[in-house]
Each structure stands twice: as C-alpha cells, then as structure tokens.
Amino acid sequence: xxxxxxxxxxDILSKLQERNRFQTDCFQDLIxxxxxxxxAVNALKHENLQLSIQNEKLRLDGDRAGxxxxxxxxxxxxxxxxxxxxxEELTELHRRKGENSQQIIDLNAKLQEKEKLIVMxxxxxxxxxxxxxxxxxxxxLFDRNNKELKLLNExxxxxxxxxxLAFTCLEDKLRKLQDENRQLVERxxxxxxxxxxxxNEENENFLKKRFAKMQKEIEEACRDTRGVSPExxxxxxxxxxxxxxxTKACVKFDAHDGEVNAVKWxxxxxxxxxxxxxRKVKLWEISKGTxxxxxxxxxxxxxxxxxxxxSTGTLILGASNDYASRVWTVADQRLRVSNSSRKRTxxxxxxxxxxxxxxxxxxxxxxxxxxxxxxxxxxxxxxxx
Amino acid sequence: MANDREIxxxxxxxxxxxxxxxxxxxxxxxxxPDQFYLMVPRLSYFPLVTDKVxxxxxxxxxxxxxxxxxWLEYDGQPIKWHYPIxxxxxxxxxxxxxxxxxxxxxxxxxxENQIYRFNNKETxxxxxxxxxxxxxxLKHRGQIASNMQKKxxxxxxxxxxxxxxxxxxxxxxxxxEVSSEQEHFKYIPFRCxxxxxxxxxxxKPVAEDGRRKTLQDLINEMFPGxxxxxxxxxxxxxxxxxxxxxxxxxxxxxxxxxxxxQM
Numbered sequence: 001x002x003x004x005x006x007x008x009x010x011d012i013l014s015k016l017q018e019r020n021r022f023q024t025d026c027f028q029d030l031i032x033x034x035x036x037x038x039x040a041v042n043a044l045k046h047e048n049l050q051l052s053i054q055n056e057k058l059r060l061d062g063d064r065a066g067x068x069x070x071x072x073x074x075x076x077x078x079x080x081x082x083x084x085x086x087x088e089e090l091t092e093l094h095r096r097k098g099e100n101s102q103q104i105i106d107l108n109a110k111l112q113e114k115e116k117l118i119v120m121x122x123x124x125x126x127x128x129x130x131x132x133x134x135x136x137x138x139x140x141l142f143d144r145n146n147k148e149l150k151l152l153n154e155x156x157x158x159x160x161x162x163x164x165l166a167f168t169c170l171e172d173k174l175r176k177l178q179d180e181n182r183q184l185v186e187r188x189x190x191x192x193x194x195x196x197x198x199x200n201e202e203n204e205n206f207l208k209k210r211f212a213k214m215q216k217e218i219e220e221a222c223r224d225t226r227g228v229s230p231e232x233x234x235x236x237x238x239x240x241x242x243x244x245x246x247t248k249a250c251v252k253f254d255a256h257d258g259e260v261n262a263v264k265w266x267x268x269x270x271x272x273x274x275x276x277x278x279r280k281v282k283l284w285e286i287s288k289g290t291x292x293x294x295x296x297x298x299x300x301x302x303x304x305x306x307x308x309x310x311s312t313g314t315l316i317l318g319a320s321n322d323y324a325s326r327v328w329t330v331a332d333q334r335l336r337v338s339n340s341s342r343k344r345t346x347x348x349x350x351x352x353x354x355x356x357x358x359x360x361x362x363x364x365x366x367x368x369x370x371x372x373x374x375x376x377x378x379x380x381x382x383x384x385x
Numbered sequence: 386m387a388n389d390r391e392i393x394x395x396x397x398x399x400x401x402x403x404x405x406x407x408x409x410x411x412x413x414x415x416x417x418p419d420q421f422y423l424m425v426p427r428l429s430y431f432p433l434v435t436d437k438v439x440x441x442x443x444x445x446x447x448x449x450x451x452x453x454x455x456w457l458e459y460d461g462q463p464i465k466w467h468y469p470i471x472x473x474x475x476x477x478x479x480x481x482x483x484x485x486x487x488x489x490x491x492x493x494x495x496x497e498n499q500i501y502r503f504n505n506k507e508t509x510x511x512x513x514x515x516x517x518x519x520x521x522x523l524k525h526r527g528q529i530a531s532n533m534q535k536k537x538x539x540x541x542x543x544x545x546x547x548x549x550x551x552x553x554x555x556x557x558x559x560x561x562e563v564s565s566e567q568e569h570f571k572y573i574p575f576r577c578x579x580x581x582x583x584x585x586x587x588x589k590p591v592a593e594d595g596r597r598k599t600l601q602d603l604i605n606e607m608f609p610g611x612x613x614x615x616x617x618x619x620x621x622x623x624x625x626x627x628x629x630x631x632x633x634x635x636x637x638x639x640x641x642x643x644x645x646x647q648m
Contacts, residue, residue: 008623009392012635015620016395023619024424027402027485031424038421 189312253291255282262306266330268313275304281318281328295333299326392634396618397550399427401474402485405435407442408458411450411493418445422485426548427471427618428638431457431464432509433546442490450492454502458489463496466503467512472643475616476578510542513639517541520574520640521560523587524632529560545638553638560640561633569597569629575642577607577615583643590629597627603644614647 256276264273271294272284281297281304302321309316315336319325327337405421412418421441425434439455457464459477468476478486495502503509521530537556544553563569569590576583588606591597601624604613614621617635636642 008626009389009630011623012620012626013392013395015622016392016399016618019619020395020398020400023402023484024398024400028400028424031402031422031485034422038419 251286251289251291253284255284256280258303261304264307264309266309266313267311271313271330273307273309273316275307275318275320277303279303279320281307281316283316283330283333297328297333297335299328299335299338300324389634393554394550396635397426397428399471399618400424401427401470404485404487405438405442405457405490406487407445407490408493411447411491412445413447414445416445418442425470427469427474429470429545429548430468430509430513431466431470431473432503432506434470438490442492446492453492454495454504456491456495456500458491459487463500464488465500466509467501469637469639469643471618472578472637472645475619475645506546513542513545514538516639516641517560520636523572523574524560524570524640526571529562533559541638557638557640561636570632573598573603573628573632573642574636574640575603575632575644577644577646579646588628590627590632597629599628600624600626600631603628608646611648616645616647617643 255274256278258277260274260276262273262275265271266273270286272286273281274284275281279298279300279302281300283294283297285292285294297316297318300318300320300322301324304318304320306319307316309330314330316328316330317325318328322340324338324340326335326339328335401424403423403425405423407418409417418441421438423434423438425431435455435457442455443451457466462477464473464477474486478484501508518527518530521527533556537559540552540556543549544551544556571589572587573590575588576585584607586607588603589598592602600615600622604611604615604624615624622631622635632640632642
C-alpha cells in the first residue's frame, strides 16, 4: 500500500517535474531574457523618443536662437538702413548748407548793392534837399514876383476898366455915327432912285422917240408899194422885232464845280451872284474884262437852283434842292436865315439829316467882340423886320 | 492533509510560455507589432496576466477601439478567460511541440455569445471566489469559506494574482483541511472537461465500504464502460491516485480538480 502510494506520488511528482522541465524551465530564461530585452528596447525606444523630442526642442530652441540671430540681423539691417538714411540726410544737409552759404554770399552782394544804392539815394536826397531849398528860395522869389504881378494886374485891370468905359462911350458914339451913316445912305439911295427914275424917263423918252421914228419909217415903207417877200423879212430886217444877239463873251470864267444853275446881278454894284450844283453861292465882281471872286456863300445842302438879291443889294436869297431857302448878307457873307419848307417829321434818314442841318434856324452868332455882335444885330434887325 | 509541499510547489511552479500577437487586420500602424512573449502561471487566469500584453498592443490599434476589452483567440476559437490557463492549455494543446503557445490578440468584434465579458479584475475575482465557495460547499458544506474573514479572501486572491505561493497557501490550507470528525471531504469538487463544456457530479472520496476511491473510480462513475484518459496539470496522473489526495494536492486555486477528458 505504502509503496503503491509512493509509486503514484513519485509518478506524479516526476511527471510534474518533467512537465515543468519541459514546458517551463526551457522557456523561463528565454522569455525572461526576451522580456528583459523587450523592456530594454521599449525603454530605449522611449529614451529615443525623449531624445528626439529633446532634439526637436533643442532644434526649435536653436531655431529660435537663429530667429534671435535673424532678429539681430534684422536689427542690424534696420540700423544700417537708418545709417544710410542718416547719411543721405547728412549729404542733403551739406548741400543745403552750401546752398545757404551761396545764398548768404548772394545776399551779401545784394546788401552791398543796396547799401551802394542807399548811399546813392542819400546823395540824391541831399541833392534834392539842396534843390528843394533852392526851389523854395525860388518859390519865395516867385511869390514875391507874383505879388508884384498881382499888383500890376490890379493896376492893369483898373486901367482896363477905365478903357472899357472909354470903349463903351466910343461904341455909343460909333452907333450914333452908324445911324447917321445909314440915314445918309438912305438919303443917297433916294437920290439914286430919283436919278434912276430920271434916267428911265429919259430912256423911255428916247425909246418913244425912236419907236415913233420907226413907226414913221414903217409907214413910209408901207407907202412904198413894192412888195416885200417873206424871205426878205427873214433876213432880219423885220420891222417889228429888231434885236441884237451877243456874239462875243466879254468875260468867261469857271464859277462852279458842276452846272451853274442861277445867276443874278446885284441891283447896286457890279456884283454877280451865281448858284451852282456844288451847293455854293458865289459872288463875283465884274469890271472891265476881268472877273474877281468876292466870296463864297456856303450852307446849302444841295445844289442851288436860284439866287436873288434884295432891292438894297445887302442880302442874297438862295433856293436849293434841299427844300430850303437861305438868306446871306453880302457884306460879311454869313448865313442869316435858313427856312425849310419841309417838316422835321421827314422819314428819310438822309433828308432828315439834311433838314436838321438846314433847320438850324439860329446858327451860333459869330464870334468876336461886342462891337461885331452889335453890328450884326444892327444889320439883321431891319432884315428881320 | 495537504502537506506534501513538494508536489504543491511543483504544481504552483508550472508555467507556460505564450507568444501573443495582434490580429494583423486590426493593426493601423505602418509597422507590424512585435510578438509579445510571456511566461504565465498555469494556475492563473488570462485577465490577470495580460495587462502588459494589452499595453504593448494598444498603440497599434485604431483610437476608437482602444477602450474596448481585449480578447484572445487560438486556432479560430475565442479563449474562455474564466478557465485557468493550465486547463485551457491542456484542452487546446495536444502536444508539447506547439510551445510556445501562439495566441492572437483582438480588440474588435468581441464574441459576446461565446465568452463572458469581463470589465475588470473584480469580475474575475468574483468568479474565482464563487468557484472557491462552491468547492467549499462540496467539501465542507461551505462552513470554512463562509467563516473566513474578508482579509483571508483578499489574501487568497492576492496570492494568486501575485503568484505568491506562501501567501496563498497560508489561507488555502485551511480550505484543504478535513474536519475533525471526518477523515475526508464530503464530496470531491471536480470538473470533467469534455467536448465544449465540463461535467460535474457528486462523488465522495471514500466508498461506502470505507475504501478510498481512486481516479479510476471517478472515471467509472463519470463515464461508465468507457476507456478515457484524464489529463491535468499537463500530465496524466496514475489511475490509482486517491481522490482525496488529488483534491488536496492537484486542485487549482479555486479548489476544483480540473480534469481534461481525452477519449
């Protein structure tokens, strides 16, 4: 029993031992070793990882340091740039300085010029002051002169006043004399008309005598019974119309620039008035074989168509194509009256202009001293009346 | 009385070399992970020894799968974690030539209908303690285990977990003692692994005539008329080995005899 028990126990023990030897022991060390190696590998891996992380970190740090470097570099660059700009500014400033010094030189030159100018001005000022003093002296001189002159002038004016008084007195005298003269002229004219009447009477008588004589001759001729042919009558021996035809011009002259529209003898003198297309009336004195122009009467705006004298021969009437008639005095050849038959309301611009000129009824009185004025008034007074 | 420390020591010392490798389909890294070799105690459970394995393979799988439970597979079959490792080896490996044992590690597609889930080591502990108590019920009507203090349970568990023979047996020997009035256990706690599961039966260590029953008697009672080989702890024990002694010395830490039946 015991041996049997020992047997199965030994059997089990040996089997277990064999099992352990076979299954456990031969692998135990191997796997322990493997695990050790595995752990080591893992540890190394971990370490490797740590190291690589560290490495990375270091590299990053390095990068950052590099970054720092780059930052430094940037800073340096920045500073260099600044330096460059500063240098540029410096050169700019130098240049400006040069410009400024140049300007200073220029300004100095200008200043000197100005100073020169000022000196010159001073000189001229002094001169002018001297001149002014001299001129003032002159002015005082002139003032004195002026005063003297004023005094003189006063004296002269007084004198003039006196003279004027004398003159008026003389003018009165002259007027009286003129009146007298006119009366005398009137008287003379009366005498002359009387003379002319007598002459006319004589002429009439002469003509009557001659006519009577002619009639007697005609009657005698008629008593002659010999016939007279009408042809003979035509020869110019007609009994009733004996006339002479002027054949030779005594005087010939060019009166106007254009046609001569009118001629008129003055009733008193040997004076002829002619009116022409050149808008003028001209006066001529005809003496033996010569012709002398006595004047030209202007004022007409168109060709003068007719002229006539008044009975005394002092006024001339001219009728022109501008619908107006004008009166001139012969003595001073001035236009006295201008009368337009047209109204001012003429619509034609040209004729209006013309009429305006014509309708200037009161032409300005002739310039001159009062004597002439009063003379004109005296002359025109009777004409107007 | 479990006093043959030589045998106990040899049983305790039994370890297996295992080569873990991650399922290649679950690798998302460019590099294929190395195989992980480990010596595991036969008496332990896989969840207690695979922490390192899990840690090793974790970084090779997709992020969303890392929180999932790791499960093991051998030869296309998921490994039942609640069996002791030695039992699994004896069941699955028929010859010693296949050492080290190649086990494939999975994180994805947990086969829920084939193996239990285990969330943490407490699951394993509670299962282990349940087995221990069941065995005690069979041996001593559950008096010893239930009379034990919590710290004794903890010492048992930690002794197993940390592979501490002395620590474990200091408590475990109480469970292996026979009561004063009886020379043997009431029933022998054992499990006969056959086909895909295991079978249990109430078998007394002594016959009615007082004769001590042997392994042969157990086979006769379990598989009458059939010639089977029994394998446990990687060896075939002699048929004349007494059951009481076997229970005392060849039981796994859960106090059960795990017998692999080979037809």
